[in-house]
Amino acid sequence: MDTVNVYGEYRDNLQSILDEIVGRIESHNDEFFKKTGDKLHEHLIARVKSEESMAEKCVRRGFEPTPYNALHELTDSIGIRIVCSFVDDVYENVRLLKSYPDIEVMIEKDYIKHAKPNGYRSYHMIIKVKTPFEDVLGNTPGEYFAEIQLRTIAMDSWASLEHKMKYKKNIPNSDLIVAELKRCADELAACDVSMQTIRNLIKEG
Amino acid sequence: MRLLLAEDEKDLSRALTAVLSHSGYTVDAAFDGVEALEFLEQNDYDIIVMDIMMPRMDGIEALKRIRENGDYTPVLLLTAKAEVDDRVTGLDAGADDYLTKPFAVKELLARVKSMTRRNSGYQPTNLSFGSVTLNTEKQEATSENSISLALKETKLLEFFMLNPDKELSTERIFDHVWKNDETVTADVVWMYVSFLRSKLQSINADIEIAGEKDGCYVLKVI
Numbered sequence: 001m002d003t004v005n006v007y008g009e010y011r012d013n014l015q016s017i018l019d020e021i022v023g024r025i026e027s028h029n030d031e032f033f034k035k036t037g038d039k040l041h042e043h044l045i046a047r048v049k050s051e052e053s054m055a056e057k058c059v060r061r062g063f064e065p066t067p068y069n070a071l072h073e074l075t076d077s078i079g080i081r082i083v084c085s086f087v088d089d090v091y092e093n094v095r096l097l098k099s100y101p102d103i104e105v106m107i108e109k110d111y112i113k114h115a116k117p118n119g120y121r122s123y124h125m126i127i128k129v130k131t132p133f134e135d136v137l138g139n140t141p142g143e144y145f146a147e148i149q150l151r152t153i154a155m156d157s158w159a160s161l162e163h164k165m166k167y168k169k170n171i172p173n174s175d176l177i178v179a180e181l182k183r184c185a186d187e188l189a190a191c192d193v194s195m196q197t198i199r200n201l202i203k204e205g
Numbered sequence: 206m207r208l209l210l211a212e213d214e215k216d217l218s219r220a221l222t223a224v225l226s227h228s229g230y231t232v233d234a235a236f237d238g239v240e241a242l243e244f245l246e247q248n249d250y251d252i253i254v255m256d257i258m259m260p261r262m263d264g265i266e267a268l269k270r271i272r273e274n275g276d277y278t279p280v281l282l283l284t285a286k287a288e289v290d291d292r293v294t295g296l297d298a299g300a301d302d303y304l305t306k307p308f309a310v311k312e313l314l315a316r317v318k319s320m321t322r323r324n325s326g327y328q329p330t331n332l333s334f335g336s337v338t339l340n341t342e343k344q345e346a347t348s349e350n351s352i353s354l355a356l357k358e359t360k361l362l363e364f365f366m367l368n369p370d371k372e373l374s375t376e377r378i379f380d381h382v383w384k385n386d387e388t389v390t391a392d393v394v395w396m397y398v399s400f401l402r403s404k405l406q407s408i409n410a411d412i413e414i415a416g417e418k419d420g421c422y423v424l425k426v427i
Contacts, residue, residue: 087407112407113349113350113407113409114349114350114409115349115350182351183353186345186350186351186352186353187353189350189352189353189407190352190353190354190355190404193352193400193403193404193407194355194400194403196403197399197400197402197403200399201396201399
């Protein structure tokens with residue numbers, strides 16, 4: 001249970017906004033599946049950041065743990081990770097999200113085209129959503145931030161393994177392990193690219 | 206650089222060992238063919254310098270055994286005889302070069318150097334074109350990102366990178382990259398060109414493989 005109350009009176013809005021965005025993405029996926037037999041994404045994970053984590057993050061970033069800082073200075077109270085089968089599907093989902101008139105992209109980073117030095121690949125977006133709710137600035141309709149990560153199944157499985165390694169920093173041969181993890185990331189990226197190409201070749205007939 | 210010297214004349218062996226060591230080679234000296242084979246069982250060499258006329262086992266016989274074992278270390282034969290037949294026999298047995306005694310030490314050093322350079326020069330580990338570096342040993346292409354390549358993708362990209370800006374026909378590519386593979390047809394070229402195109406894009410390469418299916422392809426800077 002959350003004992004900290006960093007979201008204040010806006011707390012319930014966050015879940016409603018998250019549900020609404022997820023509903024949209026899911027219904028798009030269903031429609032696409034009915035039309036083509038393919039899914040636009042394989043699965044997605046959605047969460048409102050727990051108030052403890054958010055309060056802790058505020059402090060870590062040098063902010064007072066207040067609703068204003070949690071919802072205006074920081075942008076990841078609402079988080080969605082969309083996991084796709086193919087690389088092109090990631091970009092299709094990005095295009096879709098951008099097409100919504102009530103969603104404004106604030107920051108986007110393509111770590112698929114520009115992989116991080118450790119091999120991490122993913123597409124990151126920070127978006128601002130227009131909502132019927134009052135926001136932390138007192139505006140109604142109000143605007144809320146959300147962070148969206150889009151990646152393939154292969155990128156996702158790599159990221160979750162790499163995440164586990166982060167907690168074990170003092171293992172022996174850590175340099176070698178980092179280098180080998182990067183090699184794995186490159187090999188998985190190679191599979192992603194190859195499977196995308198095969199799908200394209202099949203489509204072209 | 207590690208060098209195996211097989212020479213039965215003690216004085217010559219000692220002199221050559223001194224000169225070669227002085228030039229930076231780590232030298233093992235064998236005094237007949239049998240001993241040379243024993244050294245080869247123990248160690249890897251970058252080059253072998255071998256006399257033909259030796260007791261117990263001559264250089265030609267030793268050379269044949271070396272090649273039969275699948276060892277393709279460059280071999281420079283030393284021969285006292287200037288007869289054409291002898292040189293031909295040596296080259297046919299798998300020698301890479303020969304030198305007729307008496308020879309100038311300068312020439313021996315130059316030939317040894319040329320042979321070791323040639324060996325590594327044939328297969329550079331790193332090839333570069335545009336923003337892309339291909340590491341053939343790690344089977345990895347790097348530009349802004351890096352990505353792993355399958356064996357045939359590596360061979361194909363290597364062929365392109367050794368011949369940039371040149372038109373390569375589907376047939377020529379097939380013969381070069383799939384020369385020992387009888388299980389596939391030339392259709393495989395288009396598929397692997399497609400794979401490489403995607404992979405080059407995924408590392409943000411500034412080079413591309415231009416060309417149409419079943420036609421000629423050119424690797425060029427975009």
